[in-house]
Amino acid sequence: MYQYIAKRVLLVIPTLFGAAALVFILMRLIPGDICVVRLGAGGGRFDEHAINLCHAENGMDRPLIVQFLSFVWGFCHFDFGISMWSGKPVSLEILTRVPISLEIALLATVIAILIAIPLGTISALKQNTWIDVLVRTVAIGGIATPSFWLGIISILLVLDVTNAITGTPWMPPIEYVPIWQDPVRNLEMAFLPAVTVGYRYAAVSMRMTRSAMLEVLREDYIRTARAKGLVEKLIINRHALKNALLPVVTVIGIEFAFLIGGLVVTEQVFNLNGIGRLFVQAVQNQDYTLTQALVMLTVAIFVLTNLVVDLFYAWLDPRIRFA
Amino acid sequence: MKFDDADTVIARGVATSNLEVSGTNDAAPLERDYLVAALLAKNTEGTNRPMRLAVTAILLGAALLGAVLATPVLAADEPKHGGTLTYLIPADAPPSFDGHRETTFATVHSAAPFYSVLIRVNPDNPSSTTDFVCDLCTEMPKPTDDGKTWTFKIRDGVKWHDGVPLTAADVAATWQDIVHPPAGVTSARESYYIMVDSIEAPDASTVVFHLKFATGAFLPALADPFAWIYKKATLDKDPHWYEKNILGSGPFKFDGYEVGQSIKGVRNPDYYHKGLPYLDGFVAIYAPKENVRVDAIRSDRAQMEFRGLPPAAEDQLRKTLGDKLAVQTSDWNCGNMITINHAKKPFDDARVRRALVLAIDQWHGAPGLSKVANVRTVGGLVFPGSPLAATKDELEQIAGYWPDIEKSRAEAKRLLKEAGAEGLSFELLNRNVFQPYGYVGTWIIDEWSKIGLHVTQKVEPTGPWYDEMRSGNFSVVLEANCQGVVNPLLDVGKVLPHSVYTENYGNYQDQPEIDLYQRMIHETDFTKQRALMRDFEKYVLDTQAHAFVMTWWYRIVPYRAYVKGWKISPSHFLNQDLATIWLDK
Numbered sequence: 001m002y003q004y005i006a007k008r009v010l011l012v013i014p015t016l017f018g019a020a021a022l023v024f025i026l027m028r029l030i031p032g033d034i035c036v037v038r039l040g041a042g043g044g045r046f047d048e049h050a051i052n053l054c055h056a057e058n059g060m061d062r063p064l065i066v067q068f069l070s071f072v073w074g075f076c077h078f079d080f081g082i083s084m085w086s087g088k089p090v091s092l093e094i095l096t097r098v099p100i101s102l103e104i105a106l107l108a109t110v111i112a113i114l115i116a117i118p119l120g121t122i123s124a125l126k127q128n129t130w131i132d133v134l135v136r137t138v139a140i141g142g143i144a145t146p147s148f149w150l151g152i153i154s155i156l157l158v159l160d161v162t163n164a165i166t167g168t169p170w171m172p173p174i175e176y177v178p179i180w181q182d183p184v185r186n187l188e189m190a191f192l193p194a195v196t197v198g199y200r201y202a203a204v205s206m207r208m209t210r211s212a213m214l215e216v217l218r219e220d221y222i223r224t225a226r227a228k229g230l231v232e233k234l235i236i237n238r239h240a241l242k243n244a245l246l247p248v249v250t251v252i253g254i255e256f257a258f259l260i261g262g263l264v265v266t267e268q269v270f271n272l273n274g275i276g277r278l279f280v281q282a283v284q285n286q287d288y289t290l291t292q293a294l295v296m297l298t299v300a301i302f303v304l305t306n307l308v309v310d311l312f313y314a315w316l317d318p319r320i321r322f323a
Numbered sequence: 324m325k326f327d328d329a330d331t332v333i334a335r336g337v338a339t340s341n342l343e344v345s346g347t348n349d350a351a352p353l354e355r356d357y358l359v360a361a362l363l364a365k366n367t368e369g370t371n372r373p374m375r376l377a378v379t380a381i382l383l384g385a386a387l388l389g390a391v392l393a394t395p396v397l398a399a400d401e402p403k404h405g406g407t408l409t410y411l412i413p414a415d416a417p418p419s420f421d422g423h424r425e426t427t428f429a430t431v432h433s434a435a436p437f438y439s440v441l442i443r444v445n446p447d448n449p450s451s452t453t454d455f456v457c458d459l460c461t462e463m464p465k466p467t468d469d470g471k472t473w474t475f476k477i478r479d480g481v482k483w484h485d486g487v488p489l490t491a492a493d494v495a496a497t498w499q500d501i502v503h504p505p506a507g508v509t510s511a512r513e514s515y516y517i518m519v520d521s522i523e524a525p526d527a528s529t530v531v532f533h534l535k536f537a538t539g540a541f542l543p544a545l546a547d548p549f550a551w552i553y554k555k556a557t558l559d560k561d562p563h564w565y566e567k568n569i570l571g572s573g574p575f576k577f578d579g580y581e582v583g584q585s586i587k588g589v590r591n592p593d594y595y596h597k598g599l600p601y602l603d604g605f606v607a608i609y610a611p612k613e614n615v616r617v618d619a620i621r622s623d624r625a626q627m628e629f630r631g632l633p634p635a636a637e638d639q640l641r642k643t644l645g646d647k648l649a650v651q652t653s654d655w656n657c658g659n660m661i662t663i664n665h666a667k668k669p670f671d672d673a674r675v676r677r678a679l680v681l682a683i684d685q686w687h688g689a690p691g692l693s694k695v696a697n698v699r700t701v702g703g704l705v706f707p708g709s710p711l712a713a714t715k716d717e718l719e720q721i722a723g724y725w726p727d728i729e730k731s732r733a734e735a736k737r738l739l740k741e742a743g744a745e746g747l748s749f750e751l752l753n754r755n756v757f758q759p760y761g762y763v764g765t766w767i768i769d770e771w772s773k774i775g776l777h778v779t780q781k782v783e784p785t786g787p788w789y790d791e792m793r794s795g796n797f798s799v800v801l802e803a804n805c806q807g808v809v810n811p812l813l814d815v816g817k818v819l820p821h822s823v824y825t826e827n828y829g830n831y832q833d834q835p836e837i838d839l840y841q842r843m844i845h846e847t848d849f850t851k852q853r854a855l856m857r858d859f860e861k862y863v864l865d866t867q868a869h870a871f872v873m874t875w876w877y878r879i880v881p882y883r884a885y886v887k888g889w890k891i892s893p894s895h896f897l898n899q900d901l902a903t904i905w906l907d908k
Contacts, residue, residue, distance in 0.1 A: 036793075037786040038418060039509060053507045085418060087567050088582060096582050155618055169643070171622040174615060175585050175608050271608070271615040273584040281415050281583070284784060 004320075008310050012303050019299040020075060020292075024068050027288045034058070034084045034286040058084045058289070071292060080293040085285045090293045093278065100176050101267075101274035103190050104197065105259035109252065111198030112205050117248070119202075120209025121241060124217060135206065142203025148265035150196040155269070158192065174271040193270045197263060201255050208251045212244035219243075246316055253309035254302075261298040402888060406906035408605045411616045411628040416583045416609055419566040422549040423501050424509045428630055428895050431548060433586050433607060435899040436600075437484070438551035438571035441475060441494055441530070442542070444808060446903055449892030450653055452709045452809035455546050459494060459572075459595075460530075470537030470847060473545075475530045481595045483554055484576045495524035496555035498532070500562065508562045514824070515544040515813055518844075537847055543810035548896045574600040574902035583609055594902070601888065601905035620644075620883065626906075627882030630895045631655070633697055633758050640881045649884040651891035654699065655876035656706045657805035659763050660817070662870045666830040667798045674742040676868035679799070680723040681735035682774040683767060687728065689874045692766060696759035699877035704818065704860045705811040707875055708893060710849070711856050712811070722865040735774045748777040752800040754788045763873055764801050792828040800828065801873075807896035811856065812844050818863045818870050829869050836862060836869075 035054035055061045059070065059081075074081055080090035123135035155171055162170035172189045179186040216222065217240055225235045264276040275294065282290040314320045414429035422430055422438070442463065445454040457463055460475040467474070481489040502519045504510040518541055520533045534541060551571060557564050569577040574596070575588030589604040608625060610616050617636045619625040621643055632640075640648050661679070669675045685701045693699040703721065705712040718724040725731040739745050753764040761782075768778045778799075783791060791797050804817045816824045819840055820832050839862060843855040863869050880891055888903040 032786060032790055036790065049506060050509050086416065086582065087419065093582055096584070152614060155614075159618060159622060163643075169622045171618050171624060174610060174619050174624050175606070176581075268612050269615070271610045271612065271619075273581070273609075277415070278583065284786065286786065 008307050023292050023295040032286050081289040083290045085287040090290050097275045097278050100272050101260050104194050107194035108198035108201050109256050112201035115202035116205030120206040123210045124213035139203040139206045142199045147197050147200050148269050151266050151269040208248050212247050216240045216244040249312050253305045257302045257305040260301050402601050402905040404601050405603050408602050409625045411610045411625045412607050413630050415611050420569050421566040422551040426511045431896050431899050436575040436588050436901045437569050438573040442546050444897050446898050449890050449898040471534040473532040477528045482593050483572050489572050490527045491524040491530045493555045494530045495522050497552045498522045540812035543808045546808045548807050600902040626886045631878040637879050637881050647884050650881045653878045653891045655878040656809050656893040657876040659803050659873040660870050662800050662829050664830050669744045672742045674738040675744045678735040678738040680868050680871045681731045683770045684728040696762035697876050698759050698874040700875045702875045704815045706809045709809050709811050723871050732774050746775050749798040751778050751780050752797040753780050753782045755782045755784050807894045
């Protein structure tokens with residue numbers, strides 16, 4: 001088991017290095033110059049001297065290999081540099097946004113798990129009944145509905161319903177407050193986006209749970225368990241569900257990693273100052289340092305999540321553990 | 324308010340009608356009562372004497388009743404201290420906090436409340452294009468030395484937010500930084516001050532501007548809303564300090580900034596305009612998406628945004644909020660412009676450029692466009708509210724404004740045929756900002772199709788859009804000329820050749836145009852200057868058709884009716900220090 005973990009951890013290093021090289025090269029291939037964009041953002045005037053100064057300030061006057069090594073070395077000791085756009089430390093730019101993105105991702109995951117696993121299991125157990133049809137319809141609806149559209153509609157619905165009931169329209173707060181400062185306001189802000197994102201997330205997981213359960217329920221060991229007279233609840237919870245969860249855990253892991261940096265449109269719909277919105281700004285502004293750091297953060301989250309999923313696999317399936 | 328004669332009151336009513344305010348309004352009902360009374364009085368002229376006496380008696384009675392009824396209105400409109408204004412900034416975040424360097428409203432809306440300026444557009448009369456008042460100075464000076472020396476006396480007792488006294492040396496150092504920036508420092512509006520020779524502070528309370536030549540463009544340029552006064556000691560130590568930090572002497576003190584989220588200010592108890600500001604503080608939330616801003620105003624999460632919303636958003640808010648909403652509107656000192664790249668054939672031919680202009684029916688297009696986009700008034704090179712602007716009759720003499728569009732398009736077709744450019748195909752470069760670029764671009768392509776042109780549209784994000792203009796990689800571009808203080812003599816600089824005005828992308832050289840402009844900017848007699856402006860306008864828009872001006876933008880600011888004390892101006896850069904705003908809650 002320890003060897004298995006060590007192997008997985010060591011694989012992280014070349015993955016991160018490869019990602020770093022890729023993002024560094026790709027950012028330099030994009031046409032344009034951050035200094036030109038930055039200095040002329042509003043149509044302002046600037047001269048060659050100002051551009052040269054901007055290049056020097058951002059270390060862009062150094063050879064590319066030096067820039068790359070500096071970036072990799074900085075990443076190794078968690079120094080991501082200074083944002084070329086705002087002039088603030090990249091770590092500050094990211095850390096400001098992480099809490100809200102992480103909170104939405106966690107809440108959406110909890111919502112998805114709470115909905116997907118029970119409903120997916122029930123759907124499999126009641127295959128081809130009206131319950132199954134209903135659950136499948138809900139799941140297909142979730143996959144087919146874009147989260148941002150659902151977000152817009154849910155805000156309008158909340159505004160209209162609260163207006164009809166109380167005479168005063170209400171919507172979630174649009175300014176983030178940390179949960180330790182004001183838990184109620186924080187949850188007011190996070191709940192609706194988490195539900196709209198969690199619905200799609202739940203739909204994907206629900207379908208996966210259903211199909212995995214159907215497969216497992218047809219296995220010989222389930223038939224054996226039933227034949228030897230085990231209680232149905234025990235068969236489902238201990239023998240069927242645990243085995244069926246393997247692919248579901250993978251889906252949940254990948255979706256969770258995606259949610260940290262991928263809620264680009266949803267964050268805009270709810271005015272959430274999260275990682276997704278920052279990502280778009282960084283690319284639009286051609287902010288190399290910030291984009292590089294964000295890509296590396298996303299890669300790290302994916303790698304870490306996959307590592308956790310792999311470890312979870314080992315816990316769920318002894319064959320992996322003892323192989 | 325005293326009774327004026329009927330004509331004066333009507334004139335004032337008409338003049339102020341440009342600033343439409345619905346919902347509750349500061350003293351507006353009283354003014355309207357007088358206006359109605361005055362109109363009635365004017366309409367009674369020529370009737371017989373007993374009748375006039377009777378009417379007069381009724382009017383006097385009505386006026387007295389109006390005055391009595393109006394008293395509680397005035398009392399209710401007495402400014403109240405306290406409360407926090409929450410407003411929205413339609414941007415992700417400002418690129419920096421340095422007003423001298425930046426040109427975006429995101430910087431002004433974020434940081435203007437923290438700063439003072441030397442002079443400014445009168446906050447009580449911001450729709451005026453000629454009313455300038457002191458902020459840090461004690462009184463507006465009269466120029467000496469044939470209009471070439473301006474001496475400003477600086478207020479005593481003004482303190483920076485860190486408690487240090489502000490002196491004339493700070494003001495002079497700030498203006499030195501703007502007018503003659505040191506190497507490596509960007510001053511976005513350096514070119515506004517070509518007339519300034521030197522700036523000095525002979526003592527702690529005097530600042531003197533010495534000009535190279537007298538010009539009417541100087542005073543409006545001095546009222547620039549980005550020209551925040553910075554501390555000399557800080558500038559001396561690090562001229563880039565203000566890009567990332569805030570330290571001013573304005574009505575509010577900096578209270579915190581969350582990158583991409585919000586910026587906060589608290590009342591400055593030492594503010595030099597006594598009794599101001601009324602608010603305890605403000606919170607400005609960055610909200611780039613329009614639907615978020617509209618929903619936030621609807622649900623009272625925020626009270627307003629200052630830049631302006633499109634007509635559809637106004638309609639939606641009016642429908643849902645009714646009398647809880649107030650709306651102020653104004654012509655906007657921003658207009659879309661079509662710039663033609665003379666370096667690309669066949670646009671080096673003035674006949675082709677003129678044909679493009681003649682195809683467009685602004686008079687009939689503007690009313691339709693104004694229903695969906697933030698545009699409204701047809702105008703020439705000069706902002707329509709300015710005394711230097713062309714009248715409708717004058718405009719109708721210029722290509723692109725002819726009253727008979729069929730005649731205009733026939734002439735356009737003739738010119739294209741003569742130039743061998745019939746059925747010309749080209750690409751219109753546009754910016755991916757829907758309001759109003761998207762609407763105007765689509766409309767203009769339809770107009771061009773009416774003279775047989777085949778035009779496609781290339782829409783680019785702001786950065787690449789600028790890049791393509793600067794590199795000359797376009798045929799025709801839809802861009803904008805957006806200014807703060809209405810200063811026509813400088814604002815029209817946008818159409819001067821690139822050698823004179825670096826942000827002109829037409830790629831042409833035109834010495835007669837430059838000479839005409841020089842004569843105009845040096846002319847101090849208003850009547851002669853206005854005549855020169857007409858010549859300049861006709862030359863640029865018609866004779867040479869270097870560029871043409873599309874319908875001017877229209878600013879619509881809907882907000883919660885309990886927000887009082889703010890008056891709209893022709894620019895979203897102006898009147899943003901929030902000092903006079905109060906909450907009627």
